[in-house]
Amino acid sequence: MKALEVTGVSKxxxxxxxxLEDISFSIDQGEFCVIAGSNGSGKSVLMSLIAGLDEPTGGSVNLFGNSAGLVFQDADSQILGETPEEDVAFGAKNFGLKKEALEACVKSSLEQTGLLHKRSAYARTLSGGEKRRLAVSGILATNRSLIIFDEPFANLDWPGVRQVCAVLKKLKDEKKTIIVLTHELEKILALADKFIVLDKGKIRFEGTPQEGLRQNLEQWSIKNPAAHYSTLEDMLWL
Incomplete structure (x- = not known):
């Protein structure tokens, strides 16, 4: 069953x-899709259209009654509460949850992302990885059926990257429908069921990750995630 269908979309x-020019693809429920592209490829514009933050110039976006939650690249912009507990409760309250149900929802959402022990911490002092996990907690609390991650590894150190990857793996195991927009394929492509490459507003490739690795990704300004380092010189990105 489809969770998302994008048909002939332009912006x-x-x-x-x-x-964006004549973009068409679909994602099934429970599917994990990685959409790759360099800066200016149209990833963020596409994300805004899917999340309902903007309208396409042409074509259509069909969520089949599903609701999309968005984890922004700038996680700080999503923090609305003083503490993780208050932050998650903010969105859940808007969905009508009261007292006991609200408390249970907040606890469950923070527990799922490993932040329950920091429920009373000052949210702005969380690490980058923890802030992204907090954003996911807020989305889980509002029961979004499609979760979009925009450059989830931006400005994260190695521990933060691992934290975010662990949450993404957990969401995949729970059969959540996931879209990850990134150019850092080496960190996440192994989790994907579907792989799409955007370049200059057009889809240049759509298929499985295995098929994608057989493409010349550098022609679309994307680093080959399977590059092998055996010498110090290999680590020069020239």
Whole structure:
């Protein structure tokens, strides 16, 4: 069963810049999709259209009654409460939960992302990885059926990357429908069921991760995630 269908979508801004051109693809319920692309490829514009933050110039986005939750690249922009507990409760309250149900929902959501022990901490002092996990907690509390991650590894250190990957793996195991928009394929492609490459507003590849690795990804300004380092010189990105 489909969770998302994007059909012939285009986005043209007022200055005539074409951000997306004739984009079509679908994602099934429980599928984990990685959409890769360099800066300016159209990833963030596509994310905004799927999440309902903007309208396409042409074409359609069908969520089949599902609701999309978005984990922004800048996790700080999503923090609305003083503590993780208050932050998660903020969204859940807007969905009508009261007292005991609200407390149970907040506890469960923080527990799922490994943040229950920090429920009373000052949210702004959390690490980058913890802030992204907090954003996921908020989405889980509002029972979103599709979760979109926009560059989830941006500005994270290695422990933070591992924290986010662990949450993504858990969500996949729970059969959540996931979209990850990233150019850092080496960190997440192994979890994907579907792989899409965007370049200059167009889909250049759609298929399995295994098929994607057989493409010349560098022609679309994406580093080959399977690159092998055996010498110090291999680590020069020239």
């Amino acid at each position: 043209i801004f007022a200055d005539k810049t074409i951000a």
